[in-house]
Amino acid sequence: MNRSELGTALRALRNASGKEAKAVARSAVMSASKLSKIETGKLAPSADDVDRILTAIGVSDDVKAEYMEAARAVATEATAWRLIQRAGLHKAQQRLRDVEARMSLLRVFQPALVPGLLQTPEYMRAILSRHADLSEATVRETISARLERQQVLYDQTKTLRFVITEPVLRWLIVPPLVMAGQLDRLVTVSRLPNVDVRVVPLGQPQTDIANHAFVIRDDRAVTVETVHAEVVVTDPRDVAVYVDKFEGFARHAVEGSDMQSLLTTIRDDLLRQRESG
Template identity: 80%
Template sequence: MNRSEIGNALRVLRNASGKEAKAVARSAVMSPSKLSRIETGKVSPSADDVDRILTAIGVSDDVKTEYMDAARAAATEATAWRLIQRAGLHKAQQRLRDVEARMSLLRVFQPALVPGLLQTPEYIRAILSRYDDLSEETVRRTASARIDRQEILYDESKTLQFVITEPVLRWLIVPPTVMVSQLDRLVSASRLPSVDVRVVPTNGRKYDIPNHAFAIQDDRAVAVETVHAEVIATDPRDVSLYVSKFEKFSESAVSGDAMRALIEGIRDEFLREQETA
């Protein structure tokens, strides 16, 4: 079921129950206008919204289970990268900027690359230039749009938390000179009032697996990066799984001066290698 079908089904169930929209909305702790937008497919309901509406309508447990499964499936949306690329990578960056402008808390876990908001222009271009099917103009516009997004780093009304794994700092997917500048950028960004950068070191016992990158937008949604697609999850139960995973990695990471010392030590290793090359 898509959001329109779920909304229509909820309206049919409500009408069959004989309950008026205002009464259902009141019991579901939402405004009548929100219920109307859900029923007409104008708003995509969260799984929690559907749960409260079904409870207010008073459906049987079997019916509730059926529609809750559909709601949770609809609360997860995957968009193939090729479709995002076809629509315009720079437009995707602009949409992200709009989303980030509305949130107050952003938590990013990244085991593969330096997070986009912390990337230098050289790192951005080097990453994008790996793709043979991207034109120079596409690379330029996408890099520019990502740099524009970085203005959020200086917004002290936001809280931006980044947890990356140590291999990200050592992974030379870019030339060493680019990586040296990128590591310096991480150190300088970590000193901004709204920014918290943490690194999970490779040494020591580990109790979880990095899996893949993800970004938690407040506590409302999670954007997950897979090989073929970006997956957006909005079911509160799914979001809570990622919040828990982020917090556990954050607790095992180094921060502050210890984090900066780790990054600067790796940077100095690259500089020594260049001097002896």
């Protein structure tokens, strides 16, 4: 089933239900224009779009499972960062908040930056302020929206797992004092009962390559961060590849008190470096 066939099938299901497009779009939290473009094959829906449309239509679980499988098989989306920025970075954060509200399991692998859900406001500002084309208002809105997203950390109905490589914690993309505060934040969050933070140490032999950052939500979708775009993968076979990669790094990472001791050591190194500078 291609994009056009999927759109036609969704329209047929809606018509069979007797529900008007506007009502379905409203329940699916999208514009009527977007729904129309999906139904006519002009826009490739994400798996999440299809899930919300089918829920709004009210199909049976069997029908939903059938069409979700088809949606995941055809939906690999790439959205350029410039388009995400043009639409509003704070709006992107709000969309992620809504997605995370519906998930039960999150896995994040980060070899470049501290994951957004674990960032301090100072770290966020330092990262965002490196982009000269972002206004102060945009930076403030994005920080506020990301902090709001972080409330998911305290929802004990969800499991959140983070694997970070050690260079992330040592690379001075931000000043040492900002990084030291960020490490304190990681230690604090790691003590939450539903949050698992692990660090892959530099000194341990590895059998895999830390290619790029990615996020897995409920074994259903993977968001991959590349230099120019955000790619969403939903084919179950591809999702499984990322799950295996995440679990492999998790097995080679330190956790609990060992992880906290490593972070404390790095923090002390950063503070000494600041004093000697």
